[in-house]
Amino acid sequence: MNALNELRDFLPDDRTAALVTSDINRRYLSGFPSSAGAVLVTKSRFLLMVDFRYYEAAARRVQPPLEAFRYTRLTDDLNRIFLEENIKQVYLEEEAVTVSYFHELQATLIPEVLTDGLSDQLMKLRLCKTAPEVEKIITAQRITERAYTEVLNLLRPGVSERRIAVELEHLIKLYGGERVAFDLICVTGENTSLPHGVPSDRLVREGDFFTFDIGAVYDGYHSDMTRTVAVGHADEEMRLIYETVLQAHLNAARAIIAGNKVADVDLAARETIERCGYGEYFGHSTGHGVGLEIHEAPAVYKTNLTLLRDEMVITDEPGIYLPGRFGVRIEDMYLVRGERAVDLAEIPKDLTII
Ligand code: ZN
Ligand code: ZN
Numbered sequence: 494m495n496a497l498n499e500l501r502d503f504l505p506d507d508r509t510a511a512l513v514t515s516d517i518n519r520r521y522l523s524g525f526p527s528s529a530g531a532v533l534v535t536k537s538r539f540l541l542m543v544d545f546r547y548y549e550a551a552a553r554r555v556q557p558p559l560e561a562f563r564y565t566r567l568t569d570d571l572n573r574i575f576l577e578e579n580i581k582q583v584y585l586e587e588e589a590v591t592v593s594y595f596h597e598l599q600a601t602l603i604p605e606v607l608t609d610g611l612s613d614q615l616m617k618l619r620l621c622k623t624a625p626e627v628e629k630i631i632t633a634q635r636i637t638e639r640a641y642t643e644v645l646n647l648l649r650p651g652v653s654e655r656r657i658a659v660e661l662e663h664l665i666k667l668y669g670g671e672r673v674a675f676d677l678i679c680v681t682g683e684n685t686s687l688p689h690g691v692p693s694d695r696l697v698r699e700g701d702f703f704t705f706d707i708g709a710v711y712d713g714y715h716s717d718m719t720r721t722v723a724v725g726h727a728d729e730e731m732r733l734i735y736e737t738v739l740q741a742h743l744n745a746a747r748a749i750i751a752g753n754k755v756a757d758v759d760l761a762a763r764e765t766i767e768r769c770g771y772g773e774y775f776g777h778s779t780g781h782g783v784g785l786e787i788h789e790a791p792a793v794y795k796t797n798l799t800l801l802r803d804e805m806v807i808t809d810e811p812g813i814y815l816p817g818r819f820g821v822r823i824e825d826m827y828l829v830r831g832e833r834a835v836d837l838a839e840i841p842k843d844l845t846i847i
Contacts, residue, residue, distance in 0.1 A: 496522055509581070510535045510584070512585055512598075513531060513534070513615070515590075517786060518615050521619060525554050529544060530543040540559070543562070544563065544564060544565075568597075580604050583605070585598060587608040616789075619784055620791065620799075621804040629712045632712075634826065636665055642840070651697065655694055673708065674787050679707075685819045686818060699725040702819045719812075723846045731819065734771070734819075737766060739823055739844075742810075745758045745809045746834060750801065750829075750831070751803050751829055754798050755799045756795050762775075763779065775813055777812070779810060781793055783808060802829060807829070
């Protein structure tokens with residue numbers, strides 16, 4: 494319940510409340526998934542407000558000091574609480590509330606609504622993961638690894654990208670994933686030069702690269718991994734590109750040190766690739782935070798001066814993409830821990846030839 498305490502500390506006084514209505518942040522604060530509801534934080538109370546459909550499950554799940562509260566009509570019940578507690582101002586999530594919902598709340602809630610800082614505060618809280626959050630991300634990663642290891646047995650000339658993607662999705666669910674973390678990227682041959690390629694009917698051929706960018710969701714938390722493997726053999730240029738991307742990945746990983754800037758990680762990867770003459774073929778950022786969302790703060794880019802702190806989870810995913818020919822990306826999640834980040838993946842990064 495640390496995040497709730499920190500959110501309470503964010504409130505300037507006991508006449509101000511925070512109303513968290515987005516699915517993701519409501520789940521973050523309560524640990525309870527639901528399709529509607531709110532978390533209300535005041536100086537004296539933490540309430541998970543849900544309707545009849547969710548109340549019993551929420552009451553069983555939430556732990557003090559968070560209380561489950563059943564509402565009939567959310568704004569009416571909120572106003573009752575606001576009057577009881579003499580709340581004069583309420584923060585809304587400026588990045589999550591739609592314009593129409595904002596107008597509705599502004600028209601119906603008794604306190605003045607504020608839209609400056611709650612989303613930002615929640616984003617900052619979510620940057621550093623708790624031990625249970627890290628465990629869930631690791632579990633999602635292990636599910637992905639198990640599915641990946643099994644699907645490699647199917648990878649041979651003649652199999653389609655689509656078949657591999659469908660098998661992976663099936664196995665991720667079979668092994669305990671709630672769902673896949675995003676539309677899985679399973680591409681081969683010339684399609685590997687498309688960083689966000691969509692699985693097609695293209696058949697694998699001898700001498701192709703095959704890129705898997707895959708992940709699972711476990712109890713709301715995501716995982717993200719990319720491997721590029723060669724089918725049958727890899728020619729000299731393919732090996733050179735692979736080694737360059739691997740060095741970029743490893744150099745970036747060495748820069749994941751608490752106290753470094755996020756930008757340092759991006760630059761470590763970018764400079765490695767530029768030194769080898771492929772700078773123009775690496776057009777995306779080096780990574781991103783991972784958690785309740787597949788892409789969350791911090792964006793690992795050369796202009797992001799955010800400092801890395803212990804317990805952040807970020808990806809390291811440089812790539813080189815030669816248009817119309819092939820591409821290579823290697824991605825893993827790292828947990829920031831002092832001088833040496835923890836690699837959350839157990840799948841080797843060296844070039845695998847199937
Ligand atoms: Zn990925
Ligand atoms: Zn990623």
